[in-house]
């Protein structure tokens with residue numbers, strides 16, 4: 169018996185030693201990519217304490233689902249030049265919803281009327297991030313086709329780029345395998361910054377459709393252990409596509425800063441956000457904006473107050489610990505989809521400052537209202553969330569700027585902040601509010617303005633949300 173066990177252990181360990189020396193290919197469509205040993209330095213297994221700005225809360229449960237069971241996993245939303253909401257589902261259909269003013273008696277949250285059937289079809293592929301450009305063209309990152317455009321007026325589809333330009337010094341002529349997200353500069357002739365997540369392409373999933381399963385593609389790239397994501401720039405005038413940064417372990421959301429001095433790109437697998445400098449002394453270099461996030465980041469966007477919203481699609485979990493072992497990755501890569509471990513259901517949205525400080529995490533702890541948030545779009549005092557997994561398109565919530573941001577507004581509306589009572593007391597939010605209230609009081613005194621005496625309580629996240637619908641605020 170013991171001899172047998174010893175022989176078995178010897179066999180497994182020699183198998184593992186042998187496995188470490190050979191490169192095992194991925195199953196199709198990734199057969200030209202091999203599963204390699206992971207550089208331990210490339211995996212960060214530590215995560216932050218869930219306190220301060222990361223204190224657990226249920227703010228996202230106040231959100232409302234839009235188009236439940238109608239829109240299948242629109243990774244984000246865009247606001248059209250005419251003020252409609254545009255959504256692209258996982259099959260490539262284009263939907264539009266009209267605002268409340270044109271719909272009789274519609275109130276929040278039913279203030280959008282979805283037009284059915286779909287307005288258009290972008291052809292086989294999987295649209296992920298999209299934005300309207302200054303001319304009203306819809307620019308889409310299609311994970312299969314590359315960076316595409318649905319032309320304003322005509323609806324004509326154009327592939328803007330599917331390869332890096334042949335004169336690019338880093339990766340001349342290399343194909344885009346997994347185009348994911350973009351942002352468009354207001355300056356620079358409308359340059360488009362976008363991500364190519366990894367070199368492993370997206371495959372057709374036989375389930376539910378079938379459709380091009382970008383999540384499965386992501387897992388396949390993860391199993392290889394090779395960071396092959398890139399940040400790129402497409403110039404509409406010269407039609408050149410250049411690589412700005414490479415070696416990113418799943419390059420995901422892209423957002424320009426308010427002053428366009430840098431562009432951020434999310435690095436999902438390493439749970440961090442990178443910053444590529446466009447202006448100033450560091451122009452052309454890339455550094456880390458924020459790391460050790462409490463979840464795996466997906467989309468990023470500019471908030472109305474100059475901060476950034478980061479979607480945390482899945483909470484931090486133990487999976488990266490086991491994925492260090494090549495044997496585990498080889499087994500997982502060849503398991504049928506139904507035999508793979510399920511993803512924890514959770515909703516997480518994080519606000520960070522332009523210098524990378526975490527400000528506030530909004531959560532739905534068990535994902536009972538919204539889960540797997542992939543993007544955030546701030547529009548008209550509300551937040552709209554994209555979703556890559558569930559069958560509601562998006563959910564929404566009144567915008568929650570930092571509490572200090574709301575104080576002048578409250579002051580004006582109520583002639584002084586006396587007492588603001590919120591429902592969700594998160595410690596980080598209270599501390600932040602206290603600091604900002606002190607600063608505001610100081611400023612009022614310096615300016616000789618009225619005192620804010622009588623202040624009894626502080627703004628919490630819930631009352632901060634209510635502040636935008638003043639009738640609902642408790643004073």
Ligand SMILES: *[C@@H]1O[C@H](CO)[C@@H](O)[C@H](O)[C@H]1NC(C)=O
Nearest residue numbers: 248250251252264265266283
């Ligand atoms: C908004 O969407 C509706 C429904 O698809 C459409 O009829 C209308 O023309 C759109 N409006 C604008 C300004 O794009």
